Amino acid sequence: MxxxxxxxxxxxxxxxxxxxxxxxITGHNKQVHTIxxxxxxxxxxxxxxxxxxxxxxxEGEVCSLLLKKEWKIPSWNQTQCTSCNxxxxxxxxxxxxxxxxxNTNHFNYLLNIKRCIxxxxxxxxxxxxxxxxxxxx
Amino acid sequence: MHAVTGKILWVDxxxxxxxxxxxxEELYKNVxxxxxxxxVILNKHIPPNSDPLGEDNILAFVSGLLTGTGSFLxxxxxxxxxxxxxxxxxxxxxxxxxxxxxxxxxxxxxxxxGTSSHPVYIYIKNDQVMILPAxxxxxxxxxxxxxxxxxxxxxxxxxxAVIGQAGENLSLISGIVNDRGRMAARSGLGAVMGSKxxxxxxxxxxxxxxxxSPEKMKKLSHQFNRYIQFQPPFLPGFxxxxxxxIMRILPFQMAIDGMLYxxxxxxxxxxxxxxTSLEQGDAPVKNWDGYHGDFRSKQNIKYNPDRFQKLxxxxxxxxxxPLGCGGISKFPNRDGETxxxxxxxxxxxxxxxxxxxxxxxxxxxxxLNRAGMDSISAGASIAYAYECFEKGILSLEETGGLNLxxxxxxxxxxxxxxxxxxxxxxxxxxxxxxxxxxxxxNSKMSNPVHASGQExxxxxxxxxxxxxxxxxxxxxxxxxxxxxxxxxxxxxLWKKLNSYPKISRFYHKNKKYQSSRENVLAAxxxxxxxxxxxxxxxxxxxxxxxxxRFPIFEWLNAATGWQNTPEDxxxxxxxxxxxxxxxxxxxxxxxxxxxxxxxIGLPPQKKGANQNRKVNLNEIVPAYFQELGWNEKTGxxxxxxxxxxxxxxxxxxxxx
Numbered sequence: 001m002x003x004x005x006x007x008x009x010x011x012x013x014x015x016x017x018x019x020x021x022x023x024x025i026t027g028h029n030k031q032v033h034t035i036x037x038x039x040x041x042x043x044x045x046x047x048x049x050x051x052x053x054x055x056x057x058x059e060g061e062v063c064s065l066l067l068k069k070e071w072k073i074p075s076w077n078q079t080q081c082t083s084c085n086x087x088x089x090x091x092x093x094x095x096x097x098x099x100x101x102x103n104t105n106h107f108n109y110l111l112n113i114k115r116c117i118x119x120x121x122x123x124x125x126x127x128x129x130x131x132x133x134x135x136x137x
Numbered sequence: 138m139h140a141v142t143g144k145i146l147w148v149d150x151x152x153x154x155x156x157x158x159x160x161x162e163e164l165y166k167n168v169x170x171x172x173x174x175x176x177v178i179l180n181k182h183i184p185p186n187s188d189p190l191g192e193d194n195i196l197a198f199v200s201g202l203l204t205g206t207g208s209f210l211x212x213x214x215x216x217x218x219x220x221x222x223x224x225x226x227x228x229x230x231x232x233x234x235x236x237x238x239x240x241x242x243x244x245x246x247x248x249x250x251g252t253s254s255h256p257v258y259i260y261i262k263n264d265q266v267m268i269l270p271a272x273x274x275x276x277x278x279x280x281x282x283x284x285x286x287x288x289x290x291x292x293x294x295x296x297x298a299v300i301g302q303a304g305e306n307l308s309l310i311s312g313i314v315n316d317r318g319r320m321a322a323r324s325g326l327g328a329v330m331g332s333k334x335x336x337x338x339x340x341x342x343x344x345x346x347x348x349x350s351p352e353k354m355k356k357l358s359h360q361f362n363r364y365i366q367f368q369p370p371f372l373p374g375f376x377x378x379x380x381x382x383i384m385r386i387l388p389f390q391m392a393i394d395g396m397l398y399x400x401x402x403x404x405x406x407x408x409x410x411x412x413t414s415l416e417q418g419d420a421p422v423k424n425w426d427g428y429h430g431d432f433r434s435k436q437n438i439k440y441n442p443d444r445f446q447k448l449x450x451x452x453x454x455x456x457x458x459p460l461g462c463g464g465i466s467k468f469p470n471r472d473g474e475t476x477x478x479x480x481x482x483x484x485x486x487x488x489x490x491x492x493x494x495x496x497x498x499x500x501x502x503x504x505l506n507r508a509g510m511d512s513i514s515a516g517a518s519i520a521y522a523y524e525c526f527e528k529g530i531l532s533l534e535e536t537g538g539l540n541l542x543x544x545x546x547x548x549x550x551x552x553x554x555x556x557x558x559x560x561x562x563x564x565x566x567x568x569x570x571x572x573x574x575x576x577x578x579n580s581k582m583s584n585p586v587h588a589s590g591q592e593x594x595x596x597x598x599x600x601x602x603x604x605x606x607x608x609x610x611x612x613x614x615x616x617x618x619x620x621x622x623x624x625x626x627x628x629x630l631w632k633k634l635n636s637y638p639k640i641s642r643f644y645h646k647n648k649k650y651q652s653s654r655e656n657v658l659a660a661x662x663x664x665x666x667x668x669x670x671x672x673x674x675x676x677x678x679x680x681x682x683x684x685x686r687f688p689i690f691e692w693l694n695a696a697t698g699w700q701n702t703p704e705d706x707x708x709x710x711x712x713x714x715x716x717x718x719x720x721x722x723x724x725x726x727x728x729x730x731x732x733x734x735x736x737i738g739l740p741p742q743k744k745g746a747n748q749n750r751k752v753n754l755n756e757i758v759p760a761y762f763q764e765l766g767w768n769e770k771t772g773x774x775x776x777x778x779x780x781x782x783x784x785x786x787x788x789x790x791x792x793x
Contacts, residue, residue: 022344039263041343082362082365082366083452083454083459083461084209084454084456084457084458085455085456085458086207086456089205089234089237089238089241092343094292094293094294115292121345124351125207127207127209127354127355127359128358128359129359
């Protein structure tokens with residue numbers, strides 16, 4: 001099951017539709033929005049930006065608002081990282097970038113913090129757990 | 138079902154439409170995804186005797202079953218179609234970054250049919266598919282086109298597969314380029330893309346690929362990564378030649394453990410084999426007529442892998458690869474960056490032409506990457522021309538003033554430019570060595586080295602007869618990535634499958650040349666196992682580390698939730714192998730390919746590592762087919778499991 005919108009709570013503020021990286025949310029301003037389950041990738045960012053508690057997650061729990069500064073961001077353990085690029089392509093918002101030429105052995109992954117939605121996909125897919133999600137500050 | 142998306146995308150360039158098609162789970166159970174999926178669908182949809190460069194040919198871009206599931210070294214994308222170079226089944230695979238993009242867009246494969254009347258490119262973003270005009274990119278090289286398309290779609294980071302001018306000009310030795318110079322080069326599939334007037338495919342998506350048991354996947358990857366990271370200090374580069382020399386001189390051979398090759402790959406990449414292969418008799422010299430002594434002293438200094446490493450700016454890793462055998466490199470003589478040349482390119486333009494100039498190799502590698510031309514076939518075709526020039530079959534007048542004397546690297550950039558653009562003398566070599574020889578009227582003095590039209594790669598069957606067997610029996614002739622004696626040693630399949638013969642630690646070299654049952658079983662195992670790897674999207678270099686370390690069977694079970702045994706997976710490998718052969722049954726005159734006698738020691742060499750070595754294929758080829766249960770004389774599969782597998786697909790089509 002993917003994320004869903006509770007029509008009773010949705011006030012049509014469009015915040016979720018604007019931030020959804022999969023373009024899965026549709027709806028006009030001040031009208032009830034809907035999530036296309038075929039497109040939803042369950043990143044959870046809609047739940048984090050909804051001020052009216054209108055979004056329920058995959059387990060059926062109502063998501064609560066989380067300010068952007070409270071979103072966690074990934075942090076790489078550079079000694080463990082194998083530069084396998086798996087996280088780079090798992091990121092739904094292309095927030096991870098290769099930083100070539102830092103040294104001759106490894107890429108470093110720099111995070112474009114403005115783009116990061118704190119979904120944790122990179123952390124989930126890392127085969128050797130070299131990424132942990134940490135608070136921004 | 139986990140690990141796959143369960144659907145493919147069809148794009149029809151003739152009427153500019155696209156549609157999705159669901160793939161039943163039963164089909165994945167029989168052929169995995171990747172090459173297996175392509176083999177089923179192309180078998181069904183390409184009509185017999187169709188023109189490879191015509192409207193009926195279908196170009197498939199597929200990603201493997203394990204791609205994106207959390208396994209390592211399983212991010213190769215495969216392109217398949219009927220090959221215009223050999224008129225048989227054609228496929229090529231490549232690392233880079235296209236494989237995850239195909240799956241993240243929501244498909245296991247993209248199948249392109251029809252032809253466009255004008256240049257187009259396909260843009261795919263999740264379920265959104267657009268066929269857009271590409272006039273502005275037509276005629277521009279592959280790397281520039283890729284950069285321009287990535288820039289156009291920023292801030293997305295799309296993956297791009299693109300052809301260069303060689304593919305546009307329908308060169309039969311052209312490939313398809315990805316990630317700025319990685320190439321699915323063999324079988325001439327760039328020409329198929331060019332014939333469809335398809336310049337590029339741009340793919341971006343953000344769908345998640347879920348494994349059945351992510352924890353199990355991680356655990357297996359964790360364990361495997363320990364082998365990858367084990368990297369003790371190794372000999373300096375020039376000593377690798379010494380290793381090759383010992384291997385040449387000793388009458389006995391030590392079975393190679395894949396960990397040794399892994400250490401070399403991680404340190405230097407494939408160029409680690411430059412000198413070792415030459416000394417050992419694996420690298421062909423002077424269009425396969427020379428021996429290591431013709432080039433030895435020069436190559437040991439010039440092509441020392443340390444020299445390549447010094448120019449390396451950074452390691453290059455394909456998707457899901459912790460090994461990183463590639464490299465981003467400087468040019469020796471000028472500013473700029475390029476992919477580090479690979480062993481095949483260095484040998485095809487090094488010892489094969491007696492070329493001592495390392496800077497010319499970097500230039501040529503860059504020109505070929507940009508033009509999208511196969512460096513193996515290009516080098517082999519040029520070597521053929523050099524030999525014709527030496528023998529007086531080609532005159533200076535005929536070559537348009539190009540002095541094709543052995544070792545002359547000055548004319549190579551110009552000659553390749555002519556080949557890519559099908560101009561002047563270069564047009565003679567644009568379609569490979571076999572067609573060039575036909576143009577000359579098949580003079581008895583000329584020796585184009587190929588198997589059924591595809592130039593042999595830079596591994597000498599006289600040193601490892603396995604290469605000759607697979608060059609003639611496989612559905613794609615002349616390939617070096619489909620099996621050899623060395624590969625079997627490194628796969629160590631007997632550690633997981635009791636029925637396969639174990640290779641002893643030391644053995645006499647003569648053993649390799651016998652048509653023994655052990656060698657037949659090894660060849661059959663290679664065919665099945667490598668087909669399985671291509672269904673899973675796995676990298677050969679990963680499998681070289683040995684199946685007891687590279688947990689391909691365990692990953693497949695954890696990704697899908699199946700409970701298959703290694704034997705079951707070898708059966709799946711067989712299914713894919715048979716499907717390719719059944720394709721050839723419909724499309725090719727003969728299922729046993731021809732190979733240039735020179736490459737199998739007819740006549741035998743008089744000097745060097747391969748002195749007096751002959752590869753006798755007359756007994757082992759029928760035995761190979763017999764072991765597979767196929768007709769030993771014709772190579773036709775008898776009890777066709779393929780029909781049942783294709784019918785699973787056909788039934789699912791009828792129900793949609």
